[in-house]
Amino acid sequence: MGLENIAQGQAVTVSLKELIDGTISFNTLTEAFGPESLGIIIVKDLPANFASLRAQVLSNASYLAALPEEELESLTSPSAKYLVGWSHGKETLRPGVYDTYKGSYYLNCAFYHSATLEGAPADNHPDLSEYTAPNIWPAATSLPTFESSVRELCTLIIDTAALVARACDRFAGENIEGYEAGYLERVVRGSLTSKARLLHYFPVDNQQQQQAADAAEGEDAAAGEDDDDWCATHLDHSCLTGLTSAMFVDEAGQDLTHPREEGLVELQASPDPTAGLYIKSRTGQIVKVNIPRDCLAFQTGEALQLITRGQFRAVPHFVKGARKGLEGRRIARNTLAVFTQPNLDEEVQPGVTFADFARGVVAKTY
Template sequence: MGSVASEDDASTAVSVSLSELKNDTVSLETLERAFGPASLGIIIVRDLPPGYPELRHKLLSYSSYLANLPEDTLASVEKPETSYSVGWSCGKETLANGRYDTLKGSYYAQPVHDAELERKARELYPKCSEMTSPNVWPSEETLPGFEQLFENLCHIIMDTAALVARSCDRYGVAKLEDYQPGTLENVVRTSVSTKARLLHYFPPPPLRPEDERPDSAMATDDDWCATHTDLGALTGLTSQMFVDEEAHPPFAKPDESGKLPPLPELHSHPDPKTGLWIKDRSGRTTQIHIPRDCLAFQTGQALELITRGKFKAVPHFVRGTTADKGGKIARNTLAVFTQPNLWEMVDDRRDFATLAQAILGGTV
């Protein structure tokens, strides 16, 4: 099950099995408890395909290998013309306080491939390179098997997301007038705007005296990733992977199979409050624990609009730690943001491109 720990009490995130999703037996009441106005806005999916845990472990290990490549190698897979939204990005994103975010590195790619739809997106939105630019990958010599691992794991997540979306469509048909069957499932299965983000949260820098804070402030600390809501429909999340990069430096050579060996994974972080937190509808912060053999799906702003507010986008953040508690421990995870095609309507007056422009700024 997907257990959570909150400031006030302990509770449990809504959990369903993959077979329940496939058989369309998840009740509308369960969906409302997972995504509705009084919910945490997240659902845990268990009983995934047998190969999922190993694939997750391998790719999240590659996140550490990737982030520790030489600077010139990483620079070769940056795409500044996409506002660093394709390929490698680190230290390019500005936080709310105006500082550049150097605490995490990201590798972005779009896992849905359809030449005709990609051409349509480029022609209709020539200034939206953030969502229409082709993927870029490190060479096989640099990170052997990385592209294939990345896409294989993304496809498991998207296939599962499509089943969650299908259940959401059943809810929409039952609860909303003129809701079109298959709306969300079509978004997840066909949109070339879907974006995957492999994340590496770097071990914390040494603690300075001026950084010390009382423990009472730590539960709402979002220094690894600031509080925000996702832009898209459903965000698929793997469980976090903690790696002690001092004990296991991520600089290994390929093994006999030509692949980089998976890194040992810590059972948990020494600071138990480190990780993903959700801010629920009452403003209470709740920590989310995703089991390693499960996936989680949380709600974004496009989903809230498409369901006319029946399902709510969830504010969330990632709480970091300090060097005295975290040592040289890094956090790796993969998020897949299922997003409508740029021209698809999210409400009666806006397409997804307009929504993205309004929220993210820039030119679309």
């Protein structure tokens, strides 16, 4: 189906101060996460350093992808199922179709608790190296601001996610029988398995566009799936996923071999107005959601759906690449997602730990 006439979704927006003060009404939370919602909330009025951190981190996604192939290969971790460090072409979009449209850089966020922690303890889970393996950091000589800016921005996002979790706990305590008070905030703040994913969606040239069209021709695709060429429709398996707005850059006009501390020159908007994030609402409607550049968005994942016995439902979503207005340009899209997740031994269902749940998800996708 075409996306030109898809409605623009109006996501619920709250201020960071409202989250800190605990003044968000249940009506607002119902609009954000309830049965007829988009399952996403946008947080504005973030700390003053957010803009510069976002610019550095998202610019580094393009600088990273432009590194020599041998250097990128040294930043991969096959033993961690490519879920630590650089990953490209390892994930399946759908059965038999590998994702070559984007590159990812995965990081374990145990450093949120201590700068010396680079992954979750491996004692009871030697088979889950995707969560326990230490992070791989690009050399400072290649990407001087990569490690420091990612650590700082991920910490800011997790801090904000914990405040969103506190609001969700208030809502769940009133609406879910037997809900453990403060559960979600405890999970978010206490997790050693939260994962960050820095994404670089490669510029799509005319040949790739034709190949994608040929591949899609004749498919009996579900609504939206013939348009999700950059990232197939999926659910996150987190509790809450924190998202920055996307950075669109024209790589044709910029030097990617000499990273600038202030980052790349960012386009004001995508040249293709249909490019971006699409969500299937709780009522089955597909809507496009824009995240303002100075805000963060948080959406619900499968772990939270299990924990709340379906009261908060995971959000099916996909990302569409730019196909229009590309003449003479190489338009890339960069973004950062932080998946706040339970610790490996935390139960998400009676008798089912997050480790059990994650094994199934990873086996299906990688």
